[in-house]
Amino acid sequence: MSDARSPKPATALPAARAELDAFLAARPEIEFFDVLFTSLSGVPRGKRLRRHELAGVYDYGRFLPGSVLVVDITGQDCESTGLVWEDGDADRVGKPVPGTLVPAPWLGADVAQVSLSLYELDGQPNDLDPRVVLQRVIDRFTKDGLTPVTACELEYYLVDARRAADGGLALAPSRFSGERPTLHQVYGLPEIEEAAPFLRDLWAACDAQGVPLEGAISEYAPGQIELTLKHKADALRAADDAVMYKRAAKGVALTHGCEATFMAKPFGDRAGSGFHVHVSFNDAASQNACASEDPQGSELLRHAIGGMRALLADSMAIFAPNANSWRRFKANSYAPVAPTWGVNNRTVSFRVPAGPPSTRHVEHRVAGADANPYLTLAAVLAAAHYGITNKMDPGPAVSGDGYAAAAQSGEGFAVNWFAAVDRFAASEVLKDYLGERFVKMFAEVKRTEQARFFDVVTELDYAWYLRNA
Structure with a gap:
């Protein structure tokens, strides 16, 4: 699944490249970049690139096999979709989502990430990309x-x-x-204090990524917490935030x-x-x-x-x-x-x-x-x-x-x-x-x-x- 080919620089976006140049100038310590695409199952998949490779992603995009659109939650091909063998597992091109080039501090001080949206080779948005479906x-x-105004709340367990x-x-x-916790302790403050080191680092990571993560509560089960993302009059960005937050x-x-x-x-x-x-x-x-x-x-x-x-x-x-x-x-x-x-x-x-x-x-x-x-x-x-x-x-x-x-x-x-x-x-x-x-x-x-x-x-x-x- 190599994508080492070099297309013609016909799809470069000046505004996007300016975002990259500003980020690289401000972050000389960043050496590695995870490029992420979120397919139907909701699992981010992609590659880790080195610093010198990122300019090509912004100028031309990054080729990804079309089958990544329709893998199952375990990452296996779904052959019945017709996007594996019949399609020749043909490439699509991933282009950076504006505003998602951010540090990923939990991965190290030298790592950042950027989300991709998938396009056909003729430049048309791919209709199986979940971002395109939402748009x-x-x-x-x-x-x-x-204009839809949306906010996301996610509950989860720390295990x-x-x-x-x-x-x-x-x-x-x-x-x-x-x-290990055994009591429900809904809205319990000692339970939030127990999780304070995790929450402190999580809030710092989300702040670094521009993800508007708000307060935390102890939910209705031992070990379960909930945090809220601030509402936005941009439903697409609200969904980007939720995906980035889950990964963080x-x-x-x-x-x-x-x-x-x-x-x-x-x-x-x-x-x-x-x-x-x-x-x-x-x-x-x-x-x-x-x-x-x-x-x-x-x-x-x-x-x-x-x-x-x-x-x-x-x-x-x-x-x-x-x-x-x-x-x-x-x-x-x-x-x-x-x-x-x-x-x-x-x-x-x-x-x-x-x-x-x-x-x-x-x-x-x-x-x-x-x-x-x-x-x-x-x-x-x-x-x-x-x-x-x-x-x-x-x-x-x-x-x-x-x-x-x-x-x-x-x-x-x-x-x-x-x-x-x-x-x-x-x-x-x-x-x-x-x-x-x-x-x-x-x-x-x-x-x-x-x-x-x-x-x-x-x-x-x-x-x-x-x-x-």
Whole structure:
């Protein structure tokens, strides 16, 4: 998969090259650069380059095999996509994303990184690049004079980098006592103090990268934390921030002898980890079009929620993209189980938080922390635009126990990973918003992952069936 060829310098971007030149002048100590592309599975992949190689990336781009667009979460080819052998595994060209050339201090004082977006060789954006998929949806809002304002919240666990004796996960031990946490201690300050060295380095890394990471809380399980990224009137950059933040959290954690895992459900008996997306919409005057004295928000906000409800089942393959994702959805777990909405209510899928009228927005609480940030925002915003365009009524808001309301109504999600992918693949609305080829290819990748996942015979198979079957 060599990319040592030298194309003609026809695609150089003066502004981008100026960004590089300024960075190199200000950072003479940086010798190595990770160039990263985030494909459908949400895993950043790329190369580490030396300083003298980076000018070519900015002037001409960097060739990457087209198959990287459609590898599964383990990095294996998905041959059924037609982008491996039939395509000759032909190159596409990666070009730097403006504003993402930043230091990566957890990797050493001499390492930086830059994100790439993938293009065809004729210069057209590749329609399977998750950034391009998200931009496609944002463009629909721009055409209508609206700007999505988004913020991302990610929950995750800090676990011991070493596996337990039985091969399972163990929570990271206390730096003071060496004991592992056992109590929930939601919003506990001693738990944040335990994590202070990790958090201090994480905040410093995100500050160095321009990622607007805000406060931390101890979440609803031992060893689980949540940090919020500041809202932005630039949904594409908000997704870039989320991808960069996840990479930083994982890298910084390793320097502290632990791992940050964004698995949706790493422990069967503890809370899952969600990816909550906060969304509002600015009008042409940069005013919040969701603002209202009514706690339920403006008519536009309610229409957006109506669209989120209508397209939730179609979108679950993106919000719950992996086999493990589906373990998270349990009643009375703070993970939603139905297309419900309400005001100041954490038992529903779509929550309008309390706050001043000018801050009205919706918190979309369905996705797991394992979901691809670009595709999650694309699906959330596509549903909102669909609801706004079609003036969709979300129905009455749920008051009180959203789990009980869901049980009474009989509403729910797609029943499992397989059903979710099938429904996603058949969604004409998502084909329109996200692109027909993208929907087809995403479904092919997930079906390949499903087959590979269920090819593995696990210890649980032996425990349950070896003697009992």
